[in-house]
Amino acid sequence: MSVMLQPCLSASMPSFPFKRTVLVCCASSQQSDARVPERTKVRLGLPSKGCMESDTLRLLEACQLPVNREKPRQYVGQIPELADLEVWFQRPKDIVRRLISGDIDLGIVGFDIVSEYGQGNEDLIIVHDALKYGECRLSLAIPKYGIFENINSLKDLAQMTQWTAENPLRVATGFTYLGPKFMKENGLKYVTFSTADGALEAAPARGRQSPTEESILLASPMGVADAIVDLVSSGTTLKENDLKEIKGGIVLKSQAVLVASRKALMQREGALDITRKILKRLEKRLETVGQFRVSANMRGSSAEEVAERILSQPSLSGLQVVGNGVLVSLLTNIFNEETPRWYKLLKKLGL
Numbered sequence: 247m248s249v250m251l252q253p254c255l256s257a258s259m260p261s262f263p264f265k266r267t268v269l270v271c272c273a274s275s276q277q278s279d280a281r282v283p284e285r286t287k288v289r290l291g292l293p294s295k296g297c298m299e300s301d302t303l304r305l306l307e308a309c310q311l312p313v314n315r316e317k318p319r320q321y322v323g324q325i326p327e328l329a330d331l332e333v334w335f336q337r338p339k340d341i342v343r344r345l346i347s348g349d350i351d352l353g354i355v356g357f358d359i360v361s362e363y364g365q366g367n368e369d370l371i372i373v374h375d376a377l378k379y380g381e382c383r384l385s386l387a388i389p390k391y392g393i394f395e396n397i398n399s400l401k402d403l404a405q406m407t408q409w410t411a412e413n414p415l416r417v418a419t420g421f422t423y424l425g426p427k428f429m430k431e432n433g434l435k436y437v438t439f440s441t442a443d444g445a446l447e448a449a450p451a452r453g454r455q456s457p458t459e460e461s462i463l464l465a466s467p468m469g470v471a472d473a474i475v476d477l478v479s480s481g482t483t484l485k486e487n488d489l490k491e492i493k494g495g496i497v498l499k500s501q502a503v504l505v506a507s508r509k510a511l512m513q514r515e516g517a518l519d520i521t522r523k524i525l526k527r528l529e530k531r532l533e534t535v536g537q538f539r540v541s542a543n544m545r546g547s548s549a550e551e552v553a554e555r556i557l558s559q560p561s562l563s564g565l566q567v568v569g570n571g572v573l574v575s576l577l578t579n580i581f582n583e584e585t586p587r588w589y590k591l592l593k594k595l596g597l
């Protein structure tokens with residue numbers, strides 16, 4: 247007897263993996279009673295360069311929402327499926343700033359950028375928190391050598407007697423909001439920050455190795471920081487620059503998210519409906535990522551008996567016998583109607 251198995255081994259739905267503190271700190275910057283600027287089209291901001299741009303366009307295409315642009319460097323585009331929508335290609339930080347100013351209504355960017363440039367503004371609503379690319383973490387990293395050789399946790403770092411008002415821990419970061427906030431929340435009192443746009447990992451290079459090697463610090467042009475707060479993905483850049491992450495040193499975990507302006511969703515005609523359509527396509531697409539269809543032959547005296555044996559395995563729970571009892575398949579497409587994230591969004595909007 248031959249039985250066809252079609253289990254789709256489902257990746258579990260990720261829960262919200264981020265530090266909630268990040269988005270709740272500055273309620274005062276909220277402008278909920280302001281009106282949105284008048285215009286006819288809903289605007290979606292997409293990253294204008296790098297992997298975030300290409301991965302975002304790839305995801306939208308896989309969702310049957312391809313973006314049309316006459317020329318690859320053009321800053322405005324359209325999604326033919328969504329006639330009332332305009333796509334604006336922007337730098338990620340500008341997407342967040344323009345969501346807040348009301349110049350765009352929806353955006354796709356890294357959660358790190360929403361947190362850094364959104365600074366807890368309650369107008370920003372995360373509609374989809376896990377688009378499954380741009381995965382990285384914002385982390386504190388310190389040298390592996392010198393006075394940091396035996397420092398392996400944030401607690402160890404905070405307890406070092408070196409740090410005083412005159413001789414603070416020097417941190418280089420491009421995250422000038424989240425970096426200081428994290429250090430303060432973790433009780434590191436004597437800290438100063440410097441900022442740079444890239445290659446931060448070079449900042450501590452052979453800086454302060456030991457109290458007796460202060461001359462190296464002065465002589466080394468790049469010994470300008472003791473630690474950095476920067477994005478880490480594979481960890482290769484840190485490793486190749488002799489830096490290490492420490493226990494308790496993750497500021498936040500990030501991946502691409504769909505973010506919206508609350509004002510726009512509430513006030514702009516068509517914005518909520520377009521969001522619902524985009525969300526539905528994203529959910530449908532992402533739900534199948536990491537799922538596999540398996541076909542197998544099994545011996546048995548009847549289809550029912552084989553099906554019963556399969557279904558008695560706890561690890562295969564979720565399988566469902568369909569048709570004449572011969573085909574066994576998983577209920578994967580559970581979002582025939584609206585998705586859980588849609589109901590969550592309505593709740594956040596008080597609708």
Ligand SMILES: Nc1ncnc2c1ncn2[C@@H]1O[C@H](COP(=O)(O)OP(=O)(O)OP(=O)(O)O)[C@@H](O)[C@H]1O
Nearest residue numbers: 295296297298356357358359380381382477479500
């Ligand atoms: N190493 C990384 N791995 C995965 N995602 C990352 C990494 N670095 C950054 N990101 C995510 O991508 C976003 C944009 O990164 P970044 O500002 O470095 O862009 P870029 O340098 O223009 O492009 P890229 O480095 O992707 O070619 C970040 O805000 C973060 O969300």
Ligand SMILES: O=P(O)(O)OC[C@H]1O[C@H](OP(=O)(O)OP(=O)(O)O)[C@H](O)[C@@H]1O
Nearest residue numbers: 444445476477478479480481482483484
């Ligand atoms: O842990 P890893 O996989 O090594 O990735 C981390 C590196 O990636 C990012 O820089 P990027 O290469 O994007 O350069 P950029 O700073 O110029 O954007 C980030 O700022 C780190 O330097």
Ligand SMILES: [Mg+2]
Nearest residue numbers: 296297444477
């Ligand atoms: Mg980069």
